[in-house]
Amino acid sequence: MIHLVTDSTSDISPSDAQALGVHIVPLIVRFGEEQYRDGVDIDADQFYAKLARTEVHPTTSQPPPDVFSTLYRTLLANPDDQVVGLHISAKLSGTLQSATLAAQAFDPGRIHLVDTESVSGGLQLLVRAALDDIRAGDSAATVAENAMRRRSKVTILVLLDTLTYLHRGGRIGRAQAFVGSLLNVKPLIAVRDGEVVPMARPRSRSKGIELIVEQVRGCTPLRSLAEFHAAASESMVDLEQRLSTAVSNVTAILGRIGPVVGAYSGPGGLGVACLGAD
Numbered sequence: 001m002i003h004l005v006t007d008s009t010s011d012i013s014p015s016d017a018q019a020l021g022v023h024i025v026p027l028i029v030r031f032g033e034e035q036y037r038d039g040v041d042i043d044a045d046q047f048y049a050k051l052a053r054t055e056v057h058p059t060t061s062q063p064p065p066d067v068f069s070t071l072y073r074t075l076l077a078n079p080d081d082q083v084v085g086l087h088i089s090a091k092l093s094g095t096l097q098s099a100t101l102a103a104q105a106f107d108p109g110r111i112h113l114v115d116t117e118s119v120s121g122g123l124q125l126l127v128r129a130a131l132d133d134i135r136a137g138d139s140a141a142t143v144a145e146n147a148m149r150r151r152s153k154v155t156i157l158v159l160l161d162t163l164t165y166l167h168r169g170g171r172i173g174r175a176q177a178f179v180g181s182l183l184n185v186k187p188l189i190a191v192r193d194g195e196v197v198p199m200a201r202p203r204s205r206s207k208g209i210e211l212i213v214e215q216v217r218g219c220t221p222l223r224s225l226a227e228f229h230a231a232a233s234e235s236m237v238d239l240e241q242r243l244s245t246a247v248s249n250v251t252a253i254l255g256r257i258g259p260v261v262g263a264y265s266g267p268g269g270l271g272v273a274c275l276g277a278d
Helices: 014-020 044-053 065-075 095-103 120-135 140-153 164-168 173-178 205-217 233-246 259-265
Strands: 002-007 022-025 028-031 034-037 059-061 082-087 111-115 154-159 188-192 195-200 222-229 253-256 270-276
Touching (some): 002 065, 002 120, 002 140, 022 065, 028 259, 044 259, 059 259, 082 095, 082 140, 095 111, 111 140, 120 140, 120 154, 120 222, 120 253, 120 270, 140 154, 140 270, 154 205, 164 259, 188 205, 195 205, 205 233, 222 233
Parallel strands (some): 002 022, 222 253
Antiparallel strands (some): 028 034, 028 059, 154 188, 154 270, 188 195
């Protein structure tokens, strides 16, 4: 049996993870001395409510290797079982490093780890595609190889209300070029080759959504599409309506930007991920 493992930055809800049969390893989010496991001790609603009432800027960290070791030990109890792990970009987190350290204690070839160069909705789309491969009877090695091949077909776009959280959190990457020139604009960023890059500086949220729709239309034909928001449900409705008109042959996965990713997007973020057809 092949067990699929990912991490909480995939923003797969606990109920979806259970239904899909995916194992989620939580990252850590901290408010000062208070520590929470993403999606376990704190959910999106609780996180954004806490963010709104505190002056403490949240920080995050990868899971320690022993969390992966414990999970791998359980999943590999049967000698015929294997693990495929799809994780957040190594340029954005040390999560894959923790998983790799843990995997060294197990027989080579039983654990297949992939740097998806992705996050949030993009990572989730790769996880769901890998599940399709497992159901189709592919080997663990092939599932991992397919994920590596598909990662270049993922487009992630995020319309932010502010760059403050991304900047403070140290994950701003090449979008640093935007800092200091964003008065009265809503930064549109992308994740490309595993890091954050600047895309555009629309003057309004409506214009930003229009740019997202244009980009998604340019990625067709699509295998799958995901739309996510960080405490921005009204804008999400607008985005859904516009994308459903622009891309009619794909049913979008809808979700929330969870606590760890939300620590960098901040409230008001609106994200889209699409995976091009194989």
